[in-house]
Amino acid sequence: MAHHTNKKRHLRRARHANAADGCDDHRSIPASSKTTRVVSRGSRKFLSQPAKRKAIMKPVPIRSTRNGAIRSPKTELEAAIQRFVDLYDFAPIAYVSFGRSGRIGEANLTATELLGEPRDRLIGRPFAFYVADLDQFMRHLLYCRTSERRVKTELQLKTRKGERVPVQLLSTPITSSTRNGALLFQTAIVDLRERKRNEQQLAEQARLLDLTNDAIMVRDASNRITYWNKGATKTYGYTREEALGQVVHELLKTGHRESRRKIY
Structure with a gap:
């Protein structure tokens, strides 16, 4: 009985000592701050290890247009490509591209109207098929192969209806990103009928x-x-x-x- 009474006295003294030091039994910084916690045990203070931060996944940046619609970088890239296609297709000047062999790889809508052929019939066909003087075009193609600059030639095209059209070919060598870096000659076909x-x-x-x-x-x-x-x-x-x-x-x-x- 005396032993139990002495134990209670020791506990009361310890509590009074903690109160004199101005410490509580357990005091910590709120966990939401994610910083080091201070824990007191008796009259001694301990620093606990800092809480591990969870990995934060950065969201993909998005942008808003003027009308409030949300656009991601992917949709912006697709829109830019579409704008380029529209500018190429609806340009007032006819454009075609052909390789070293002279076969047409690309053609815009103005070129299809000038030559009188749908695009699916132009692609893959030799451009020489639409030239009145074959020798003139072969010289032009040879200059394209051997020169790194723009090649300019005046000649006459032969449309599907048999009409002769005076034009000027302006061919510039480019590297195609869609054909594994193949060399193409981007060619503007300037209609000279009005000038003539x-x-x-x-x-x-x-x-x-x-x-x-x-x-x-x-x-x-x-x-x-x-x-x-x-x-x-x-x-x-x-x-x-x-x-x-x-x-x-x-x-x-x-x-x-x-x-x-x-x-x-």
């Missing part, structure tokens, strides 16, 4: 001007002669080849002084 019509009209006007006996010349902003008709040759004595590109004052300052005064 304008040149023909100018030639017809020049022919009519040559029929008159009056001296007619045309000068540019730098006062150089750009047109010289037969009447001017009769009046001033200079042929067209001698006059074109010359400054009027320099050409007419010697000889034909009387004629020079009549110009001004």
Whole structure:
């Protein structure tokens, strides 16, 4: 009985000692802070090991468009590819690409309209099939193979309906990412029909001007002669080849002084 009483006394003294030190039996920092806990046992303090942090998986970044729709990088890439395809397909200039053999690998919608063939019939067919002069295209293809720069050639295409179309081929060598790095020649086909019509009209006007006996010349902003008709040759004595590109004052300052005064 006395032994039990002494044990109770020792426990009370220990509690009073802890209260004097200002410590509780168990005091810790909230677990939510994920920091080191301080634990007191009696009058001694212990530092427990820091809690292990769980691995945090970073979410895939997403972006919002102006209308609030959520877009991921994958959808942005797909949209960029689609924009490129649209720009290529609906470009106002015809585009085709062919390899070293001259077979068509790609063609946009403008090219199908120009050649009068659907795309599935163009792909895989030799481009020479649509060229009026085969030798001209073979020279163009040879220059493409041996040059690292853009190759430019004027020739006539032969459409499915048999129409002859004057064009200019502008071929640039590229490395295809969809064909295991194969060398392709990206080719713009510039339709020259409008330009040829304008040149023909100018030639017809020049022919009519040559029929008159009056001296007619045309000068540019730098006062150089750009047109010289037969009447001017009769009046001033200079042929067209001698006059074109010359400054009027320099050409007419010697000889034909009387004629020079009549110009001004």
